[in-house]
Amino acid sequence: MVKPSDNLVDTVYSDLRSKLQRSAISPSVRLVDTEIAATNGISRMPAREALLRLVAEGYLIGTTRGFAVRELSLEDISGLFEVRRQLEPRAAASAARDMTSDIEEELTAAMNRVEQMLNSNDISGLLAANVEFRNAWLKAVSNPHMAATISRFMDYFQSVRLGTFTDPGTAERYIDGLSRIYSAFLARDPLMVQDRMTLFMFAAEEAYLSVRRRQLQEAAETRPGRRRNTRRRTA
C-alpha cells in the first residue's frame, strides 16, 4: 500500500493518505503546506500539490486558514453507502471466486489480528487490522478500476471509523459481521460472500450514522454558536 515512488509529491501524498487511513489527523488540525514542507525538508510546491490532490479526491477541504480533513455529513454517509452497496458485495463475490491460497492466508492473518486487537482493546490496531482485511480481499478483485473505486470510497470513512470502534458494543457487532464474511470467503462461496457483505453494508451504515449523529450533537453542545467557513473550490 505504500508507494514511495521517486518524486516528492507522491511521497507526501502517500504519507498523508496513510495518516488519514489511520485516522491520525483530527478534523480540527490545520494542514499547512509550509509546515509539511518544513517537516519533510522540501519546498512548498510538492507539499501543496499533494494537498490539492487530496482536496480534489474529497478527503480534505480547503479553508482560508490551511487545509482540514473533511467531515462527513449524515447525507454524505448515506450517499457514500448507496454507492458502496452497489459495488462491494459484487466485487467481494468475484474475489471469493478468484481468490488464491496466498490471499486466503493474508485474509486469515488479518482476521486473527482483528480479533487479537479487539481482545486487547487496541483501537488503532483494530483500525489497522481492518484495513489489512479489506486490502487482502481487494487484491483478489481482478478489475483494477473496481478495486480502486472501492478503496477510495472506503477511505472516506476512516475519520468516522475511529468513533465506531470506540463503542464496545458496535465494535463487536462490526467484527462479528466481518468474521461471517471471512468464513464465507473460506467456503469459497461467492453468493454467500455477496449476501453477507450486503448485510454488513447496511449494518455498517447504521453504525456510522449513529456515531456521526452523536459526534455532531456533542459538537453542537460544546460550541453552540461556532461557525465554519468552507470557501470556494467547488468539488
Add this chain to the structure above:
Amino acid sequence: MVKPSDNLVDTVYSDLRSKLQRSAISPSVRLVDTEIAATNGISRMPAREALLRLVAEGYLIGTTRGFAVRELSLEDISGLFEVRRQLEPRAAASAARDMTSDIEEELTAAMNRVEQMLNSNDISGLLAANVEFRNAWLKAVSNPHMAATISRFMDYFQSVRLGTFTDPGTAERYIDGLSRIYSAFLARDPLMVQDRMTLFMFAAEEAYLSVRRRQLQEAAETRPGRRRNTRRRTA
C-alpha cells in the same frame, strides 16, 4: 457543467475537461504545461496543476515529453463497464422515480437533438447531444457521490465514443437503445429504466470493444515497430 470558479487552476481544468469530453484532443498530441500557460496567458503552475489533476483522475498519462490523453486497453473497457453496470441502471432508476417535469423537458430536448444530429450526420453534435442527455438524467440523481462517480466513469469513454458514432450501423443501434431508455423515463417506470439501461450497458460495451479492437489493429498496421514510453507515476 462549466465551473468557472475564480482561480486559474479550476479554469484550466474545466477547459481541458470539456475538451476531453468533446474528444477534441487526440491521443497523439502532447499537452505541455508551458504551451497551455502561454495560450491562456498565465504561468506554468496553474496549467501544470490542472494537468496533474487530470493525471490523478486517470484521464491523462504523464510521459517524459508532455502529457497525453490516456488510451483505453480492452481490459480497461471491460473493467470500466463492470463498474458502470453496477451503478448506472440503479442510479437511472432512482432518477426516473425522482425526476421533475423540467428535467423531463431537458431530457426531451436532448433526445430531439440526438435524433436531429443523427439525421444530419453531425458526429460531434451527436457527441454533444449525447452528453446533454446523460447530464439531464444525472441531475435527477439525488446522491451527489453517485452522480459524480458515474459522470467520471462515463468520461473515460469520450475518446473511444467518437469512433463508435463514426460507424453508422453502430450509431443507430446506440441511439435506438437510448430512445428506449428515454421512453421508459417518460413512463416514469423505474424498473423499466433499470432494465433498459442494463441492456444498453451490455450493448455499449460490445460496441466500444469492437471499435477499440479495430483502432488497435489499424494502429498496429500503420506503425508496426512503434514503441511508446509510459514512465513512472504509479497511479
Add this chain to the structure above:
DNA sequence: AGCGGCAGATCAGTATACGGAATATAGCGA
C-alpha cells in the same frame, strides 16, 4: 551505408519569491 556516441533541446520536477485575501489581534474610544 550502418552504427554508436556526443551535444543540444525539451520538458517535468522542485525551489524561491511576491501579492492578495481573509482572519486574528491590538489599540482606541465610549
Add this chain to the structure above:
DNA sequence: TCGCTATATTCCGTATACTGATCTGCCGCT
C-alpha cells in the same frame, strides 16, 4: 469593561527561476 476600527499575521494563489532527466538529431567512426 465592551465594542469598533486599524494594523499585523497567516496562508493561499500565482509567477519566475533553476535543475536534472530524457529524447533527438547530428557527426564521426567503422
